[in-house]
Amino acid sequence: MTVPRQQQAGAGAETGSPLLEVTGLTKRFGGLVAVNSVSFSVGRSEVVGLIGPNGAGKSTIVKLIMGILRPDKGSIRFRGRELRGMAPWNIVNLGVAGTFQNTRPFRRLPIIANVMVPCLAPRARRRGEWVKRIEVKARDALEFAGISDLALEPAYQLSHGELKRLEIARAVATEPQLLILDEPFGGLNPSESDLLAKSIRRLHRGGRFGRLHSEGMAMIIIDHKLSYLLRIVDRVLVMNFGQIIASGTPDEVVLDSDVIEAYLGKEEMA
Amino acid sequence: MRRYLAYLWREFRGEILVLPGRTILFSATAILLILPLLYPHPYLLRILALTFIFAIFAASWDLLSGFVGQLNLGHAIFFGVAAYASAILNLRLGLPIIITIPVGAVAAVVAGLVVGIPCLRLKGQYLSLATLAFPVILMGLVFMFTEFTGGELGVSGLTRLAPTRLHEYYISAFVGVLSILAIWKITDSKLGLVLHAIREDEVAARASGINTSQYKLIAFCLSGLFAGIAGGLYAHFMRIAGPQSLSMLTSFQAIIWTIFGGIATIYGAVVGVFVLFPMLEVLRVAPEIRLLLYAAIIVLVLRFMPEGLAPWVVDRLERECPRCKEHNAFTRRECRVCGTPLRVPLQKTPVSGEHMSGGEGLSASQEGG
Ligand SMILES: Nc1ncnc2c1ncn2[C@@H]1O[C@H](COP(=O)(O)OP(=O)(O)OP(=O)(O)O)[C@@H](O)[C@H]1O
Ligand SMILES: [Mg+2]
Numbered sequence: 001m002t003v004p005r006q007q008q009a010g011a012g013a014e015t016g017s018p019l020l021e022v023t024g025l026t027k028r029f030g031g032l033v034a035v036n037s038v039s040f041s042v043g044r045s046e047v048v049g050l051i052g053p054n055g056a057g058k059s060t061i062v063k064l065i066m067g068i069l070r071p072d073k074g075s076i077r078f079r080g081r082e083l084r085g086m087a088p089w090n091i092v093n094l095g096v097a098g099t100f101q102n103t104r105p106f107r108r109l110p111i112i113a114n115v116m117v118p119c120l121a122p123r124a125r126r127r128g129e130w131v132k133r134i135e136v137k138a139r140d141a142l143e144f145a146g147i148s149d150l151a152l153e154p155a156y157q158l159s160h161g162e163l164k165r166l167e168i169a170r171a172v173a174t175e176p177q178l179l180i181l182d183e184p185f186g187g188l189n190p191s192e193s194d195l196l197a198k199s200i201r202r203l204h205r206g207g208r209f210g211r212l213h214s215e216g217m218a219m220i221i222i223d224h225k226l227s228y229l230l231r232i233v234d235r236v237l238v239m240n241f242g243q244i245i246a247s248g249t250p251d252e253v254v255l256d257s258d259v260i261e262a263y264l265g266k267e268e269m270a
Numbered sequence: 271m272r273r274y275l276a277y278l279w280r281e282f283r284g285e286i287l288v289l290p291g292r293t294i295l296f297s298a299t300a301i302l303l304i305l306p307l308l309y310p311h312p313y314l315l316r317i318l319a320l321t322f323i324f325a326i327f328a329a330s331w332d333l334l335s336g337f338v339g340q341l342n343l344g345h346a347i348f349f350g351v352a353a354y355a356s357a358i359l360n361l362r363l364g365l366p367i368i369i370t371i372p373v374g375a376v377a378a379v380v381a382g383l384v385v386g387i388p389c390l391r392l393k394g395q396y397l398s399l400a401t402l403a404f405p406v407i408l409m410g411l412v413f414m415f416t417e418f419t420g421g422e423l424g425v426s427g428l429t430r431l432a433p434t435r436l437h438e439y440y441i442s443a444f445v446g447v448l449s450i451l452a453i454w455k456i457t458d459s460k461l462g463l464v465l466h467a468i469r470e471d472e473v474a475a476r477a478s479g480i481n482t483s484q485y486k487l488i489a490f491c492l493s494g495l496f497a498g499i500a501g502g503l504y505a506h507f508m509r510i511a512g513p514q515s516l517s518m519l520t521s522f523q524a525i526i527w528t529i530f531g532g533i534a535t536i537y538g539a540v541v542g543v544f545v546l547f548p549m550l551e552v553l554r555v556a557p558e559i560r561l562l563l564y565a566a567i568i569v570l571v572l573r574f575m576p577e578g579l580a581p582w583v584v585d586r587l588e589r590e591c592p593r594c595k596e597h598n599a600f601t602r603r604e605c606r607v608c609g610t611p612l613r614v615p616l617q618k619t620p621v622s623g624e625h626m627s628g629g630e631g632l633s634a635s636q637e638g639g
Contacts, residue, residue, distance in 0.1 A: 040490075040571055066477055067476075068473060068476070068477065073484055087476070087481070087483075088473075088476040088477055089476050089479050089480055089482070090481075091480045092476075092477065092478065093478030093479050097477075097479075098477065100474070100477070104471050104474040105470075105471070105474070105476075106466065106467045106471055106474065107468055107470055107471075108466075108470060109463075109470060113463055113466070113467075114467075116460075116463060117463060117464060117467045117475060117478045118478035118479055118480075118482060120441060120463065120464055120480070122478025122479065122481075123478065123479055128281035134460075152593075152594065152595045170474075170478055173478075174478070174479050175416070204381055214362065
């Protein structure tokens with residue numbers, strides 16, 4: 001597992017530096033500062049949880065990293081490259097993939113076609129050139145997300161939980177190095193959530209999933225279902241009002257008084 | 271030889287005769303290609319040749335606006351650019367048709383870039399409004415450089431498409447069939463899948479690593495290419511390129527034909543032209559109320575077939591297998607591919623929960639058996 005990762009690192013300058021480094025990131029919507037000078041980093045194959053009450057600015061951070069929104073200030077460096085100002089597709093092709101909190105399927109396309117689209121992106125093609133049939137690869141992504149039996153249904157027929165899994169299948173299909181999941185457990189029932197937690201851990205450990213290959217990708221996971229989230233992540237960042245108010249291991253964070261006040265005080269711990 | 275013929279027959283039966291929709295399309299094409307030989311009436315040939323030319327034009331609009339969702343209200347620009355380019359090359363430089371029509375089509379591709387690049391930053395109604403402006407601008411240029419474009423009168427006296435009407439018809443028909451097949455093949459390819467995805471959700475396509483700007487430009491250029499082929503053919507067939515080829519009416523006709531026939535299907539656009547264009551000629555029997563009747567028929571058809579004529583007919587004649595999604599003739603009791611019983615009429619409304627559990631049950635029983 002370490003061999004391919006070093007191959008990917010390429011330049012020696014990258015060793016030791018974090019995979020993703022966000023500094024002073026700021027985003028305003030009119031008068032509202034949704035993200036206020038946020039700095040954090042994610043190490044290689046680290047799983048980071050991002051939590052905070054509704055409207056804290058978590059999804060905005062995801063969209064800024066994915067290049068869907070443009071930051072007002074700050075920088076986002078991925079493997080030493082500045083992502084700010086880059087087109088979303090270039091960011092994906094560098095190895096960052098994310099899911100949307102409000103799922104965004106290609107509604108009238110069958111599920112399999114939904115996942116074939118990212119398989120047609122340059123990154124996926126480059127990495128799997130020996131796979132002539134992208135459909136096979138798309139099927140593996142569906143298999144991984146546990147919705148392969150629905151492959152031929154159009155996306156508008158899916159339930160909310162299934163759409164969440166479709167989002168994950170689409171993100172995984174590009175074989176990213178950094179995977180960002182925005183509320184993957186939202187709308188899933190307990191047994192579905194257990195399955196998903198298991199898949200995420202499997203993905204993180206790395207290995208082969210049919211034609212898909214993972215080298216133990218780094219992840220940022222956002223969710224309100226802390227009972228699931230805290231079991232998966234190595235480290236937690238807590239946001240409130242656009243700022244990071246605490247960070248640490250899951251055990252440390254649940255004991256932090258600021259966090260309890262800002263977050264856990266208001267919402268029952270799931 | 272005999273084995274090869276047997277193979278062809280088997281392919282023909284398996285690919286075309288199994289589905290009523292394909293059988294109809296195939297027979298119609300065959301009739302259109304054979305009938306003029308038996309009955310070469312010049313007026314009939316003229317109408318049918320124009321129908322083929324406009325079918326390319328409508329299909330090219332459907333490729334850009336139906337498939338990629340870039341609602342183009344000024345599609346005539348591609349048609350007009352190619353018509354004028356072919357005409358000027360033919361008359362001023364004396365180039366033959368074999369050069370003028372391809373160069374005209376290339377000019378329309380360039381027009382595709384000129385329209386497409388500013389449109390990359392626009393969406394929805396804003397994009398449509400911008401596209402509306404391009405033919406108007408070009409029309410202004412036509413009236414500015416009259417010594418070159420002939421102004422109001424246009425450029426006339428072009429070389430005929432072919433020496434006889436029959437030849438002209440067959441050139442239009444063959445170019446028409448080939449272009450439409452090419453467009454249909456594009457929508458059925460990986461490129462088509464990406465274009466589909468861009469229409470469904472552009473942001474999600476970007477987040478899937480697709481360079482949507484590049485693909486949208488490709489769509490503008492391809493659409494321009496085929497509209498340009500139609501424009502060049504038209505100019506040589508009518509032996510004139512005039513300002514009406516850039517008019518709003520030309521743009522809107524493509525839209526009406528396509529929506530009437532069935533948008534985002536390609537075959538619907540073609541069916542729309544083949545029904546509406548000859549119909550407008552037939553309606554000449556009642557000149558006073560011709561356009562009124564024409565409009566009334568379109569409104570009535572769309573009232574009862576909101577998806578367009580062709581998809582409505584296909585829906586009656588074919589049934590989708592609930593399991594493998596293959597189409598089957600309505601007469602079949604079970605799917606021709608996977609054998610699933612088809613007797614239950616397919617639900618139209620997407621009732622997700624119910625439908626889904628039914629589907630899973632079927633596949634489970636299939637595996638058991
Ligand atoms: N496009 C936008 N325009 C204006 N305001 C926005 C926009 N997107 C987000 N906001 C605002 O920015 C703030 C942060 O939103 P964000 O979606 O990042 O929150 P969140 O932490 O993801 O919340 P949740 O847990 O509910 O998903 C909210 O107050 C929201 O109303
Ligand atoms: Mg959110």
